[in-house]
Amino acid sequence: MKAAIIVFPGSNCDRDVAVALEASLGRRPLMVWHRDTTLPDLDLIVVPGGFSYGDYLRCGAMAAQSPVMREVKARADKGVRVLGICNGFQILTETGLLPGALMRNRDLRFVCRDVWLKVETERSDFTNRYAAGQVVRMPIAHAEGNFFADDATLAAIEDQGQVAFRYCGADGAVDDAANPNGARNNIAGVFNPGRTVLGLMPHPERLAEDLLGGSDGKTMFESLVEALS
Amino acid sequence: MSAITPDLIAQHGLTADEYAKVLEILGREPNLTELGIFSVMWSEHCSYKSSKRWLKTLPTKAPWVIKGPGENAGVIDIGDNQAVIFKMESHNHPSFIEPYQGAATGVGGILRDVFTMGARPIANLNALRFGSPDHPKTRHLLAGVVSGIGGYGNCVGVPTVGGEVNFHPSYNGNILVNAMTVGLADKNRIFYSAAAGIGNPVVYVGSKTGRDGIHGATMASAEFDEASAEKRPTVQVGDPFTEKLLIEACLELMATDAIVAIQDMGAAGLTSSSFEMASKGGLGIDMDLDQVPVRETGMTPYEIMLSESQERMLMVIKPGREELARAVFDKWELDFAIIGTLTNTGRMVLRHHGAVVADLPIDPLALAAPDYDRPWLPPVKPAPLDPRDVPSTVSPVDALKTLVGCPDLASRRWIWEQYDHMVMGDTVQRPGGDAAVVRVHGSGKGLALTTDVTPRYVLADPYEGGRQAVAEAYRNLCAVGALPLAVTDNLNFGNPEKPEIMGQIVESIRGMGQACRELDFPVVSGNVSLYNETQGEGILPTPAIGGVGLLDDVSRSATVAFKAVGNAIVLVGETKGWLGASLYLREICGREEGAPPPVALHRERRAGELVRQLIHDGLVQACHDVSDGGLLVAVAEMAMASADHVGAALEAPSTLPLHAWCFGEDQGRYVIEVQDHDLPTVLEEAVEHDTAVRVIGRTGGHVISVGGRAIAVEELATAHESWLPGYMAGGRD
Helix, strand or coil, X not given: CCEEEEECCCECCHHHHHHHHHHHHCCCCEEEECCCCCCCCCCEEEECCECXXXXXXXXCHHHHXXXXXXXXXXXXXXXXXXXXXXXXXXXXXXXXXXXXXXXXXXXXXXXXXXXXXXXXXXXXXXXXXXXCCCEEEEEEEECXXXXXXXXXXXXXXXXXXXXXXXXXXXXXXXXXXHCCCCCHHHEEEEECCCCCEXXXXXXXXXXXXXXXXXXXXXXXXXXXXXXXX | CCCCCHHHHHHCCCCXXXXXXXXXXXXXXXXXXXXXXXXXXXXXXXXXXXXXXXXXXXXXXXXXXXXXXXXXXXXXXXXXXXXXXXXXXXXXXXXXHCHHHHHHHHHHHHHHHHHCCCCEEEEEEEEEEECCCCXXXXXXXXXXXXXXXXXXXXXXXXXXXXXXXXXXXXXXXXXXXXXXXXXXXXXXXXXXXXXCCCCXXXXXXXXXXXXXXXXHHHHCXXXXXXXXXXXXXXXXXXXXXXXXXXXXXXXXXXXXXXXEEEEECCCCHHHHHHHHHHHHHCCEXXXXXXXXXXXXXXXXXXXXXXCCCCCEEEEEECCXXXXXXXXXXXXXXXXXXXXXXXXCCCEEEEEECCEEEEEXXXXXXXXXXXXXXXXXXXXXXXXXXXXXXXXXXXXXXXXXXXXXXXXXXXXXXXXXXXCCCCCXXXXXXXXXXXXXXXXXXXXXXXXXXXXXXXXXXHHHCHHHHHHHHHHHHHHHHHHCXXXXXXXXXXXXXXCCXXXXXXXXXXXXXXXXXXXXXXXXXXXXXXXXXXXXXXXXXXXXXXXXXXXXXXXXXXXXXXXXXXXXXXXXXXXXXCCCCCCCCCHHHHHCCCCCCCCCCCCCHHXXXXXXXXHHHHXXXXXXXXXXXXXXXHHHHHHHHHHHHCCCCCCXXXXXXXXXXXXXXXXXXXXXXXXXXXXHHHHHHHHHHHHHCCCCEEEEEEECCCEEEECCEEEEHHHHHXXXXXXXXXXXXXXXX
């Protein structure tokens, strides 16, 4: 698997995801600076978390207009797998690679803590090592993670099986008490219709090592390595 | 040019004597720009004029200390050619006036102090003090400060891993916001601020200079009054995005050989950075203010020199490396300007629009800043309180529930969940334990980090309180298994011109110094914040200590949570039932009196060595230091932290009043959880370390029981977790 991580001014989880990917992949992924407009042959592009361009204007809005994202979009259209984490998810919705938008958290505050997630499907290159219905733990760290889509879009997302993860309780119950930010239908991560692009607010790279408190996130990187190698 | 009137001199915070010294140094009257420069350079904030003779008494050396106080931050050796660079600094006055920006720029400033020396910042901590929860401003200030700390730290991508918060009415009009940054550098790639090389270019990088923060350093050196809110324009505005770019750009340039010297522009901006660099190098600077990148047109030399705009650095570059340096800052889209040249004149010559607008000798200004031996009164030591004089009107478990839910002990989760405490992927122990633990990236080593002081002890007895602050930091590091290496201090006091306040300063520094010496825990950096008074009322004396310790094997760190049912609960250290100045006395009896618990430093050290040894040998399932609230609170915190609320059955000795045993705040103690088969070894080790240990109970059940009464851990946890969110939600009704 040939993987690259896009680095914007203000990205701050680029190193973290590189470390986690390297642990599963066995070699360091390529780091691509935002001004680069050509990409080598790739199987996976990661758009990492952080505050690209300071998140001024609107989270992810400026990054979505950067030269490298035109190239990312072109690759995604050709089927290259794209993973957007946190700010990366916001950027992917801003570019139109994923549906919906990430709004300010319901209680208006930044929140950093572990959440429980229900895996909606194992049928993707990102989730094949999980089981459908499995409850996993990953941290969130965001102020704008409140997933919104209008009724028609939401219905389409649900109908086409585009939901990847939902916020749930430790027992797997998907309810409002387990919703950390007000996301519609407790959506924590969504696919594009072809399940070749995934965006999620939780950070799989932050719980990919037992020393740091858990390794449920590592399973996602192992899934990708297995599917794309 | 304005005439220099006595009023103007007073507005600049200079006394008549200080102004006479200005005239003597210059041999003429200063112009306004020059007066402004003297004013900020000689402010309490920049010159430490009331405290420096006392700070000199602190121990600052150890074989592992690479650089003690005097640089931007302290530097210690952690082996493997790695150095840890750290410091704590206050941003109290700005945070009271504008809590979000005041706290945010406090974080930004301390980050720059650390990365300017070549370190990548790897962790932030803080020590916060707010007024009474009943005070109408407290909720607003707390929300703003927490949001500001998070807003800045989260964006720059440095985890905020720990800290402490107290509430007390003495902070009603003067909150304390102390921010600490810890960074990691290669030992052979540390950067200093002394300018060198006559003719070398002086380079300005980062954000443009605006009119914000002019006279921030002078503001931080005066008491507050009702008109202080009008000083809001002197609070700087932070841009963490630019700071993130500045970190990356500086570290990228530092990997080359281009930089001779570097200094961040903090308090007193371009003035103090340029004077400090020149003074340390024994050189002069010719500076062309027309080259300084400015945000607004029409800025005067006075404004350019005194602006405290954020996210700016000053560097001396090797000749011939200008274009390399410029390319790095271009890549990160930051301003880069050559604004001056090093000279051999020993003078700072400033030009603007072709004219010389200031011409000042550097050393007389930088080194001859006033040094006051202010009169001080030795504090009156309160008499110790006999525990038998403290009534026991409520059962211990009811008192416990009140204590774990009181403002000073309630869970801080509402605060630290607003801080990204996991970014950088090395946070091994998150907030909520005795000390935060972060892995040294790419290695198996770890750093333990803590901030501590108990202001009510310092008020009762500044000397003992100063000793206790250091001892508690030492204990918190030992409690996770780390070897305590060094501290940074942030000394927050009232008006030093009052002899009783000066007495607090002198005595607490004496206590800190003694503890640091006896614990081999030297002071490598620090900051002093005086004049923390509003309308003549001083704050509790608050010398905050930031401690750093090292774990050789980060996977062996101990945590506070009880791990299993049926283990022995062992109390390390001696218990006399000391209730003077305790939280029990204040929260349950409504009294603030008595001498604080004394610290026996030799016992503190032995207990710390024992606990570290036991943790290292894998004999400890859980460990927690005993501090605010005493033994029963410590045990309850271990139970509440455990995944399924494992409780504890305790057996109190009959030799002490029960409430004194449960809630006395005797120092030098830890609670450890030990498996039965390890108990004999633990007891032997304790004898070896000449430290008292005693099995006080057993883990199990889901209740804490003592003295024939019990309370569910769940009930305690609800009280513990609900106070702060409930309090903060109250503001929205």
